[in-house]
Amino acid sequence: MEAVRLLHTADWHLGKVLKGVDRTSEIGEALKTLLEMVAKEGVDLVVVSGDLFDRPQVSAEAEAMAVEFFLRLRELGVPALVIAGNHDPKERLEALAPLFALAGAAVRGRPLFREEGGVVEVGGLRAALLPFVSERILVKKVLQEAEERHRTYAEAMRRILANLESPLMLGHFALEGVRPGAGEFVFHLTGSYAVPPSTLPLGARYVALGHIHRQQQVSEAPVAWYAGSLIQLDFGEGEEAERGALLVEVPERGPVRVHPIRERWGKPLKTLHLKPKELDGRLPELERFPGYLRVVVEGRLSPAVKERLFQGLPHLLAVETAGGPEDGGNGTLAPELGLVEAYDRYLKERGREEEGLLERFNQVLKEVELEALAPGA
Known part of the structure; x- marks a missing residue:
């Protein structure tokens, strides 16, 4: 068998809205380029390692864009493997x-053991599909005995990965020591959700990972990479951070060859830290910037000046202050926190981070979100 040529992608985040701006069309342009690469490079298989979508309920445009991509792949005669990420509507993906x-795409929204269908064969290559799964569900599925429930997420991951061991493995989880892109959901990167690289089965030829937005290799034996996001998704993600896709050659024997495709798809995002007196002098530069801007101003800033900036710079998405009354005058900018991050900070300030409250809070929040999205809710 000749080498199988894979296009490894992940973290599309279709339906991403950044401070009121829908980024779906930018992601769509990146997907069109990927289709051109598939045809040009003679790709045999496309893998998507989670987070096709940015949230459980996305626009019809976002869903249509995903369907169109896989229909175009079918026209090219190229199959695809897809797993759900932590942002994806898992039940909906399973239903669809x-x-x-x-369209030639095998999709998994929930984790399955090998004997349940967790391993598929495509083009003569066996592939394991392990979508993102919460700690509670994974431990319950893998560690069946009550006396085992005290064991960790990492231990449960080790067991299910060993069960799924295959030449090609898709996963959506964070490995210890990984360099995040800064736009990921922090709760699912650290603590109990950080999995040791030693859990990756040595019998795998290539492990195609998603979840981390910065493209990087994380293991040599087996060869394991995060493909990275297609576009710069958030202001917290550095402009120069590697992202894009990976062209992977998996021969029947011999070393796997990985060719990073590092592109600057989508509009760039830039954060500028300025003093009030610098604003007028920097306006011409800001007007020429081709992407979206976030301006952090040192000290106080009047509402009138903020309004003038927004009116003069249509691509300005946020004006924030640092070192003024808004942040207590300590010179640091308080980031916008989600509910889980805010509760995490609250627990740490009160010395209660070891009580398991954050995990339970996150689970309740997820259940509420799913209930709100259920038909008839």
């Missing part, structure tokens, strides 16, 4: 799996 199958 038969339709995706008609």
